[in-house]
Amino acid sequence: MSILGAIKRFAAVGAVVLAAVSLQPTTASAAPQPVVGGTRAVQGEFPFMVRLSMGCGGSLYSPTVVLTAAHCVSGSGNNTSITATAGVVDLQSSSAIKVKSTKVLRAPGYNGSGKDWALIKLAAPINQPTLKIATNTTYNTGTFTVAGWGAAIEDGAQQRYMLKASVPFISDATCRAAGGAYSDLIAGEEICAGYAEGGTDTCQGDSGGPMFRKDNAGEYIQVGIVSWGIGCAQAGNPGVYTEVSTFASAIASAAATL
Template structure:
């Protein structure tokens, strides 16, 4: 975590996120021996013929270094290196005749090309008709490509072998956490009317999104401005215990109040920050920050999102994918404290489809063997909801035990830095990252440099405060150096991955 006021222009360092045994890669310095040294042939001794700014001549058996150029006479005619003609072969070439011949062939070649394109188009149309048209009124399952009609999605019955059609039927929307259900009738998300709602239904809805029943907090009734329909609790008792069977689409909500659901107590911090400080001195300030270690060495940061689940960066676990190698430390400020603690073992690592060439999809999840005990020092951060928009230049914070300067050692004490979001257009400009920022990433930092995340901060949280709660908007991913001018930090876009996160929590 670099928080000095020094501005750097040197971008020779690449933020590699972490290095094993706390070592950081050294700068890539240009090597004087990067080009191979070729043997040098001495020129003729007497006289010397040297061409200025030209390489040494090649000496063949037809010419020796001791022979003067005046005495040297080539034994054969110079070779035409562009068009070699076999000796004795007679060619009667008429350029005018050849040009006319070429012109006659062009229509024929063009006709063949057009015919091939037409045939390819017909084949593609047939394949599309028989492969896609039969699913025009539905969607395909991920695993076996089975076509399931729209009316069967989110109907309470599993039609896809892997349950894809029932996996994303509920979501929380906006900073008020409005509960919404996907309507299979009009293929839209609808608010859930609070009439007839209960905590038991609330627990079931939270479970559908991957949360544990024992983390459930409750629900509120808030005024709804929905211009479309609602999902309303049925008055008759369904025979099934599936939550979907309790709800039906309705054009009216008598109370005009919708359900706002709280599946977990999150985003609250209890410590006191030092204004302008960079070293965290109170454990409760960032209670979701964890250290991910192998054999007692801090490699990456992470964020607590439930007592069982940790979010980190995929590049942290790509080469260390064995869950048994990792230990998670939560509720500590210094690495010295962690050295005396036991930590929490990891049961499972779930990595997204990470591309190390482009750094796309740089997010991963760790599930612990035992749940963390939630205290004032250990608290989940809130996952952002759909419909929450954090626009530049919004103020945000990044934390971790990363290096204090590019290429330096990891910090012994938790550090924090106040930075701001940078819009994607600016970050993709030629002067910054020249088009390398995709939808799976967000930029944050200061274009003038001086404050940034650094090696060892990877996987750690980028958080924003809204409605008195802290929301996880990014996981530290990559950057060119640390705190260099026009090279801000790049973070995994957590909002982009929401469906994937809830799917893994629900599955495992």
């Protein structure tokens, strides 16, 4: 996977933070796209969503642990520099819950390809519903929901309100057929989603946020973590997500050490 071809969907605060669309190519001719396919989430709709101060998203794995992407953090160890914001759709709401980090645990062996998960330990619990993670591949199909905060155009400011969108599963074979960096998709560690015609996707700034769906009991379950992609909701360029079920056991073991 070339560093120019596959772009991680992380954005530092004040940089690109898009929700419900995907990253623009890093070429001079690439025009910024408006947010497409996304609608504003309702307060309380996804209470497990977390906004992280370094420009990423995340989900509440437990009241004191946030699950995010490995590429959103610099490594493992004590870390008090991250602020997690939760409990609101409106980031400027006076009801927003803000908690500092104490530790970070990045996926062992992470080197920029695959294994794109990390855990952030919080200084105090966030008393909101958590998001359970998939422990097998049963729900790695169908239509997924993605959500996050972001700008309406590439290089714009972070959005105040959370947006949500739906994206369908794409098979590994179809995803690889897109060519370029997609040819190096790591089966079993990454899962793709999006529309063949484009128009709806996750993007820079959504990194670390969850891709989820309803399980057979009607409860939300996380199947992916926003990782990388090429283009901004462009035809033939799907979003790529960490396949959570593959790492469920490792995530549980790591969380138990925090």
